Amino acid sequence: MITKLAGAKVYDPAHGVDGDIRDVYIRDGHIIAAPDHDEGVTQTYNLNGKILMAGAIDLHTHIGGGKVNLARTLMTQEHHEHHHHGSTLLRSGSGIATPSTLSAGYHYAQMGYTSAFEPAVLPSNARQAHLEMADTPMLDTGGYIMLGSDDLLLQMMNEGQGQSAINDYVAWTLNATQSIGVKTVNPGGINAFKFNQRSLDVDEENQHYGVTPRRIVHALSQAIEDLGVPFPLHVHASNLGVPGNFDSTIATMHAAEGNRIHLTHIQFHSYGTEGDRKFSSAAAEISEAVNGLPNVTIDVGQILFGQTVTASGDTMSQHRNHPHGHPKKWVCMDIECEAGCGVVPFRYKDKDFVNALQWSIGLEIFLMVEDPWRVFLTTDHPNGAPFTSYPHLIRLLMDKTFRNDQLEQINPGAREMSVLHTLEREYSLYEIAIMTRAAPARLLGMSDYGHMGVGAVADLTVYNPDDNPEIMFATPLYVFKEGELVVENGDIVKTVRGRSHVVHPEYDRGIESRVRDFVNEHYTVRFNNLRISDDEMAEVIGSPVVVHPCKERSA
Amino acid sequence: MEITDLVCPNCGLACDDLTVTSDSSGISIDQVRCQQSVEFFKLANLDNQIEPQIAGRPVSLEDAVAKAAELLQASLLPLITGLATDVSGARAAMLLADKAGACIDHEQGDAIFRNTRVVQDSGWFTTTLTEVRNRADVVVLIGDDIAASFPRLYERIFNASALFTESRHIVAIGPDNAGINQCSSASSTHIPVALEDLPRVSAALRLLFNNIDAVIDDDDLPLDALRQLAQQLKEASYSCIAWKSSSLNYAHAELTVEMLSELVRDINVKQRGAGLPLGGGDGTTSVNHVCTWQSGFPLRTDFSTGTPHHDWWKNSGARRLADQQTDLLLWLSDLSVKSPPSSACPQIVIGHPATALNHVPEVFIPTGIPGVDQAGMTFRMDSVVALPLRALREPRYPSMQTIVESIVEATL
Numbered sequence A: 001m002i003t004k005l006a007g008a009k010v011y012d013p014a015h016g017v018d019g020d021i022r023d024v025y026i027r028d029g030h031i032i033a034a035p036d037h038d039e040g041v042t043q044t045y046n047l048n049g050k051i052l053m054a055g056a057i058d059l060h061t062h063i064g065g066g067k068v069n070l071a072r073t074l075m076t077q078e079h080h081e082h083h084h085h086g087s088t089l090l091r092s093g094s095g096i097a098t099p100s101t102l103s104a105g106y107h108y109a110q111m112g113y114t115s116a117f118e119p120a121v122l123p124s125n126a127r128q129a130h131l132e133m134a135d136t137p138m139l140d141t142g143g144y145i146m147l148g149s150d151d152l153l154l155q156m157m158n159e160g161q162g163q164s165a166i167n168d169y170v171a172w173t174l175n176a177t178q179s180i181g182v183k184t185v186n187p188g189g190i191n192a193f194k195f196n197q198r199s200l201d202v203d204e205e206n207q208h209y210g211v212t213p214r215r216i217v218h219a220l221s222q223a224i225e226d227l228g229v230p231f232p233l234h235v236h237a238s239n240l241g242v243p244g245n246f247d248s249t250i251a252t253m254h255a256a257e258g259n260r261i262h263l264t265h266i267q268f269h270s271y272g273t274e275g276d277r278k279f280s281s282a283a284a285e286i287s288e289a290v291n292g293l294p295n296v297t298i299d300v301g302q303i304l305f306g307q308t309v310t311a312s313g314d315t316m317s318q319h320r321n322h323p324h325g326h327p328k329k330w331v332c333m334d335i336e337c338e339a340g341c342g343v344v345p346f347r348y349k350d351k352d353f354v355n356a357l358q359w360s361i362g363l364e365i366f367l368m369v370e371d372p373w374r375v376f377l378t379t380d381h382p383n384g385a386p387f388t389s390y391p392h393l394i395r396l397l398m399d400k401t402f403r404n405d406q407l408e409q410i411n412p413g414a415r416e417m418s419v420l421h422t423l424e425r426e427y428s429l430y431e432i433a434i435m436t437r438a439a440p441a442r443l444l445g446m447s448d449y450g451h452m453g454v455g456a457v458a459d460l461t462v463y464n465p466d467d468n469p470e471i472m473f474a475t476p477l478y479v480f481k482e483g484e485l486v487v488e489n490g491d492i493v494k495t496v497r498g499r500s501h502v503v504h505p506e507y508d509r510g511i512e513s514r515v516r517d518f519v520n521e522h523y524t525v526r527f528n529n530l531r532i533s534d535d536e537m538a539e540v541i542g543s544p545v546v547v548h549p550c551k552e553r554s555a
Numbered sequence B: 001m002e003i004t005d006l007v008c009p010n011c012g013l014a015c016d017d018l019t020v021t022s023d024s025s026g027i028s029i030d031q032v033r034c035q036q037s038v039e040f041f042k043l044a045n046l047d048n049q050i051e052p053q054i055a056g057r058p059v060s061l062e063d064a065v066a067k068a069a070e071l072l073q074a075s076l077l078p079l080i081t082g083l084a085t086d087v088s089g090a091r092a093a094m095l096l097a098d099k100a101g102a103c104i105d106h107e108q109g110d111a112i113f114r115n116t117r118v119v120q121d122s123g124w125f126t127t128t129l130t131e132v133r134n135r136a137d138v139v140v141l142i143g144d145d146i147a148a149s150f151p152r153l154y155e156r157i158f159n160a161s162a163l164f165t166e167s168r169h170i171v172a173i174g175p176d177n178a179g180i181n182q183c184s185s186a187s188s189t190h191i192p193v194a195l196e197d198l199p200r201v202s203a204a205l206r207l208l209f210n211n212i213d214a215v216i217d218d219d220d221l222p223l224d225a226l227r228q229l230a231q232q233l234k235e236a237s238y239s240c241i242a243w244k245s246s247s248l249n250y251a252h253a254e255l256t257v258e259m260l261s262e263l264v265r266d267i268n269v270k271q272r273g274a275g276l277p278l279g280g281g282d283g284t285t286s287v288n289h290v291c292t293w294q295s296g297f298p299l300r301t302d303f304s305t306g307t308p309h310h311d312w313w314k315n316s317g318a319r320r321l322a323d324q325q326t327d328l329l330l331w332l333s334d335l336s337v338k339s340p341p342s343s344a345c346p347q348i349v350i351g352h353p354a355t356a357l358n359h360v361p362e363v364f365i366p367t368g369i370p371g372v373d374q375a376g377m378t379f380r381m382d383s384v385v386a387l388p389l390r391a392l393r394e395p396r397y398p399s400m401q402t403i404v405e406s407i408v409e410a411t412l
Helices: A066-074 A076-081 A101-110 A123-134 A151-158 A163-177 A189-194 A213-227 A246-255 A283-292 A315-324 A353-368 A387-398 A400-408 A412-417 A429-444 A469-474 A510-522 A534-541 B035-045 B061-074 B087-100 B109-121 B129-135 B153-158 B195-209 B223-235 B254-270 B284-295 B317-322 B400-411
Strands: A002-012 A017-027 A030-032 A041-046 A051-054 A056-058 A113-121 A140-146 A181-185 A233-236 A261-263 A296-299 A306-312 A331-335 A339-348 A460-463 A478-481 A484-488 A500-503 A545-548 B002-006 B018-023 B026-029 B078-082 B138-142 B169-174 B189-192 B239-243 B273-277 B328-333 B347-351 B363-366 B376-379 B386-389
Touching: A002 A429, A002 A460, A017 A429, A051 A429, A056 A429, A066 A076, A066 A123, A066 A306, A066 A331, A066 A339, A066 B109, A066 B284, A101 A113, A101 A387, A101 A478, A101 A484, A101 B284, A113 A123, A113 A181, A123 A140, A123 A163, A123 A500, A123 A534, A123 B284, A123 B376, A123 B386, A140 A163, A151 A163, A151 A213, A151 A510, A163 A181, A163 A213, A163 A510, A181 A213, A189 A315, A189 A339, A213 A233, A213 A246, A246 A261, A246 A283, A283 A296, A283 A353, A306 A315, A315 A331, A315 A339, A331 B129, A331 B273, A339 A353, A353 A387, A353 A412, A387 A400, A387 A429, A387 A469, A510 B129, A534 A545, A534 B376, B026 B035, B061 B328, B061 B347, B061 B363, B061 B400, B078 B087, B078 B317, B087 B284, B087 B328, B087 B376, B087 B400, B109 B254, B109 B284, B109 B317, B129 B153, B129 B273, B138 B223, B169 B195, B169 B223, B189 B223, B195 B223, B195 B254, B239 B254, B254 B273, B284 B376, B347 B400
Parallel strands: A002 A041, A002 A051, A056 A113, A113 A140, A140 A181, A140 A500, A181 A233, A233 A261, A261 A296, A500 A545, B078 B328, B138 B169, B138 B239, B169 B189, B239 B273, B328 B347, B347 B363
Antiparallel strands: A002 A017, A017 A030, A051 A460, A306 A339, A331 A339, A460 A478, A478 A484, B002 B018, B018 B026, B376 B386
16 A cells, blocks of 8 residues: 655755655555565655645644643633634534634644644643643644743752753653643743742842753753753743843853853744834844854743734743733743743734844844754744644745735834845745754654655645735645545645654653652642653544654663 | 642642551541542542443443444444543543543533633633742632532642732632631631622623723622722732632633633733633543643533534534434533532443442443543643542452443444
């Protein structure tokens, strides 16, 4: 049983293939070498003139966990306005910015996405995040576990515990929560807010523990390196949304001291204080820093105009920013001596000076960061815009005329301050394939995904070429998940359940007694009930794990 | 077989430190600290040979499933309720609601929606049990019968050692003292208030916290005690305002919850504090969560038009039953033995083998019990922590999920 995808223009940046006409063969869900004389081919898709890429991978999208359900509840009105029928094949659902899990899976698949990663999983809420992702069909998923405001880590750092102990704790947490990466959100700041600190700069101490964000970023990024975890430390930097925060964003990059570090939704962290309104673009400074630091990767967190909702672990910033929200309702939570969350609806308006400049700043960063392997296409769904706006965003990147037309329509004050009209760059299909397929798979350590080499998992998307990239990327002709046709001309023809991608780095079992003592003495959950087993993932949660290898541990 | 660190799914505390012995004589708790958990496992030990029934007569499982499917196909306005169940049961109920075009609500929907409506309309600022245990130096408990509803609240939260506070002052507001005599801190107090006065009391407390007391009519309110509490809240490092929504059994009680949650927001302008909804038992948190993520709406969502439609009033299960706006009651409940209510319409009851059947249903199908017969998961009152339920014996009956999936298959 071999399926042949014949004659498409193939974009496979992992192998340097840039629009060459190729045949691709699939057997048992994987890509195989061309059989002699097409022997064994039982099905052929004639794809002359079509475009073939690996399935797209979203490495930062809030699709599961408690804050998403809170956001859905706050956004009831949107769900009243947007709901869809089920069928014998599909379940019904609702929502755009905060879609129901089943709708999210369908919509992602209909856009050619085959994997998506939830970037803010709390240890105590990891089961819920995995449950929601398991109930998101069509997609493989995974989560980044949040550390850096948990009292245990801060206590260890306050006591001067060495890097090796921190490495063990990080490795234990990745194992116990079935995660693929580590994220830190406003490092130490969520914790400081519980002690009533209202801001925390990179070199400012958490008053209770005397630990700075700089030390946290360094310790966690070092742990990732020492443990050989493929995915770099994922950092939501200090001072989200604060004018002038680009300084602390660059300071955060340097805090890694050369360790790999990923700055997420960097648009929200690239603000200057120039101009009459003391709010300006620092995209140039940020892009220059990224271009000069090969250890740094970023995703943008582009905003697009319209109603959405922001959901974040950054309680300190969300509480500070809630007066800017629309409609005027919001949720914050302090969570389990680990973290927190804040959910604030926002309506981004093109005629609003700040919103228009935010839009421009995101695009400036996309266009000024030179290496497409180090900048990723995100809207920080749903914080900047719903993921369904990706095709529109791709058009903004690929079509300068369209981009400049849009620029004409935004707030004039913001337009005057923007350098966007001077930027000539237009992304190519090859570069789009890098930033939405090859690069995220490589960054995540998913060696069998995001490319079309022999042995790769046959997650594939076929597009009808179109002069308008928004049309092309909105409705692929075919989507294959593990070699099975799941979407045809925008319709789901088969529903599939995904898996959960994780790493299980090694750790010294001695750390378990430290964690066990702390948890059993101070928490309201027993240590033994924190850990999610492989069996629980498969049988109760419903998303069996795929364990990706780590490099050998070095410290 | 001795099993440690076992989770009890009965109340919203979801205590996960039980030790039980499971052998041929049944399941027993080794160290009794809560009568509710004893009762839960006692009920699980009963009745190991209950057969499915049609109109009270024992039948095969296949016949019962076929009959249930037949009733569903003929139904125009099915209602799924009961729903004392875990995450797996909730997933099954949602599948059935969507495929059968049913309305879904928990039998404790009123208590759920006193909270959920506040989140929908204005949001709130809340916290979780581990934060309360370690940070809260002032705790306000609002409602009645709190100590009995959450038997280990003091032992596990309020009297437990704290990382960040030396002392804890508990203030109970309600008709009873919420068990403050159990409190290890001697300074705890009770402000006696009738439940129906809580709307005014919560507003007065908020006004007093904000130094606006001229407008309060103090004829029959314990104003001095509330003034003192407002002062304690101003001096707290981390205050916790906790309310039991099932106590607030009067019209528009959500406005009381909103008043309390706005007080929490006022506190957070300059200080720190958070709310805590005391609830979550009988699967309420689990089921509302699953409904929200799978449909995009909380409970009280109706699928009869093919898409989810949510309306907290129209889709109240109790209201639909009272107004006879349903033609088939599906009572799905595998954690509780509570009897379905009487109804003008026929009933399908699927769940706990020891379910009290005060009204003979058209179909009854016994199922396994989550955390006894099969693994599962339950959410705590704080809506954050989900804890694993383990299988303690060879399953006596198929799970709710298995039964419901077979009914759906037979219906299609």
